[in-house]
Amino acid sequence: MYLVYIGIEYMFYDVVISGAGPVGLFLACELALAKCTVLVLEKAEHPHSPLKQLPFGIRGLSAPTVEAFYRRGVLKELMVPQRLKDPFGNTGKAQSRRQAGHFAGIPFYFDDIDTSQWAHRLPSSTDTMLLSEMEELETVLARRAQALGVVIKRGVAATGLHQTGDGVRVESDGQSFQGKWLVGCDGSRSVVRKMGGFEFAGTEPEFTGYSAQVEIADPEKLSPGRNLTATGMYFQSQPGFLVMQEFDGGASHGAGPVTLAQVQQVLRRVSGTDVTVSALHAAATWTDRARQATSYRNGRVLLAGDAAHIHAPLGGQGLNLGIGDAMNLGWKLAAAIHGRAPAGLLDSYHTERHPIGAQVLDWSRAQVAAMRPDPHARALSAILRDLMETRDGATYIAGRVRGIFMQYDLGDGHPMVGRSVPNFELEDGTTIGELMHDGRGMLLDFASNAALKTLAAEYGDRMKYVAGRAKDQCGLSAALIRPDGFVVWASGQQPHLADAGRAAASWFSANPR
Structure with a gap:
């Protein structure tokens, strides 16, 4: 819809996103997939930069990010992860062991990692770590966003914003853009964060x-x-x-x-x-400045990615943290826009993602503490090196670096609740990740329970019902999966319909239609 007012043309969007980096573009894709109208504003006129290209543009994708891209069909479009395998130079003749990563500059090795300790990783699961290039990521995500109907305006920087009861007006050098919601994905020096009145608390840099x-x-x-x-x-x-x-x-x-x-x-x-x-x-x-917004939402303005949290790029955690924000926020904001959000759903974005961000900031601070050029840090580093050369130590560090242990606190219940759903492979060869390309929630029923099928039907196009046995069911009989791939209810035996119904109402709508 257009409105002409005092010679200025306004177009009303469901969401205006400031920032066309990978986080902003992925969020735009999530919203557009859910039938929202989206405008992305990017201050840079051109998307290309030598610092986005290899080798400076190299970024490690951790397990939650790899899963997110796989679940939306993005992973198959990325060529760099398919040809670039080793960022640590494990090609020299003197290398007898393959380095798998580092913590505070201290290497850990593949042959020390016991992946059997990582519960629910299946033969059909995606990789726990891949390498990517920033420029390729942005190119692929921009192409996908535009194919979904997202409008991207480059060379347009947000210079002012004004909130009303039902929307946000974004100013840019004489232009105005109107959205029901504004999301700042505009990086560590976020203009949206500053103009939106967010507190940005944390610690000052050491290097x-x-x-x-x-x-x-x-x-x-x-x-x-x-x-x-x-x-x-x-x-x-x-x-x-x-x-x-x-x-x-x-x-x-x-x-x-x-x-x-x-x-x-x-x-x-x-x-x-x-x-x-x-x-x-x-x-x-x-x-290594480490700061985090004390709240990820102020009225109709939200933050994601580096706009919400900054830290040293040690171990490549920043991109993954931001993609996790976008995957979590997208479906929740879309539900709010369409009037299908249960009470508190949008606020759960901050509740779930803020603790994850705080963990990453502390992970970064811990590395800096061990890298300081002083006797105390050298003593700490020596102890860490000894621990990382043990099987349990290397497995723990690798699991943290790769996001294997990430779990949202969604209350008591089955141990899988709050975790990313395993990539179950059904008997026909189809995987759960492949069934999530459309961005809908899923009621997974390994026992083909007629009552669960009826429950899923009550939610129409917001939830799909998937029945049939899997090659490895991890002891489950049924599970309710959010659009972002996280389990909100699970049953290891005959499922209790009332429990499943309460979980569905809590996450999808208290009044199904």
């Missing part, structure tokens, strides 16, 4: 991080791989591509364009060598 593409005149002076030193850390993913950390309290971040002389000085201090940088092609700085 400045650098990502730089350089040419080095005497590369033999630098050691390969990740190197923790007396003054910080440096890492070469491949010749000429540097990541450095200098513990200066974050003083050099945001101090202006990074120069060749600055990169050389930092590299010499951190590496303890007189290495010479002969050319600088690209550079950016970052810090």
Whole structure:
């Protein structure tokens, strides 16, 4: 619908999203899949950047993100995860063990991980970790969003907002855009967060991080791989591509364009060598500042991704945390827009995601504490290294890094409640993930109970009924699955219809229609 007022054209959208990064675009796809009208505003005129491309643009996708992309049919469109397998350089002849990741620069290895401890991982489950490229992610998600009817306006930055009782007006250099809801997915320096009056609490940085593409005149002076030193850390993913950390309290971040002389000085201090940088092609700085919005919602304005939480990019947790926000928020906001949200459903976005964000911030802080160039940190690091070389230690760290243990607190009940549903493979070869491409909830019935089929029918197109046995049912007879793939009710024996009905009403609608 259009409205012309004082010479300005307004179009009313269900949701306006500020930010066309992976989080904003994935959220736009979720909303459009649920038949909402969506406008995405992005301040950058062009989506391309060397820092979004390999190797700087590399991002690890953890298990919840891989599952989310698989459940929406996005994973098969990504080519980089299919061809890029090893970010740790496990190709040299001297490598006798394959590195699976790191915590605070301390490696852990595949042969130390006992995946049998990760309950409910099935042969049909998706990978627990894949590698991706930011530019490809944004390209694929933008294409999907536009195919679903999302409008993307680039070179348009939000400069003001005004909330009313039934919507939000977003201003941008003389233009106005109207939505019922506004979601800030506009990064760590979020304008929406600042204009929306959100409190952003946390801790200040201890180091400045650098990502730089350089040419080095005497590369033999630098050691390969990740190197923790007396003054910080440096890492070469491949010749000429540097990541450095200098513990200066974050003083050099945001101090202006990074120069060749600055990169050389930092590299010499951190590496303890007189290495010479002969050319600088690209550079950016970052810090370990760790902050989180105390609330993810203020009226009709919500936050997701880096707009809601920031931390050091150690272990690649940021993208995964943001995609989790979008997957959680999308179906709930759509239900509110369509008048089908039970009481408290939209508020459960903050209730569920804020604790997950807080855990990731503490995970980042713990790594920084172990990387400080002081005797206390070195002592802590030595103990961590010993623990990570044990089977249980490596399995725990790997599980945390890959999001295996993530569970929402959805109350007492079956141990699977609050967890991501296993990717059950039905007898005909179909998997649960493949059945979730349409974004609907699901009542899964391994016992083909007629009463459960009747219950699912009461919710019409909001819930599909899937019956039939699976090759491995993990001891379940039935489960109710939200559109984001999380289990909200499960039964290990003959299901109790009243319990199933209460769970369905709590998450889908108190008044089915």
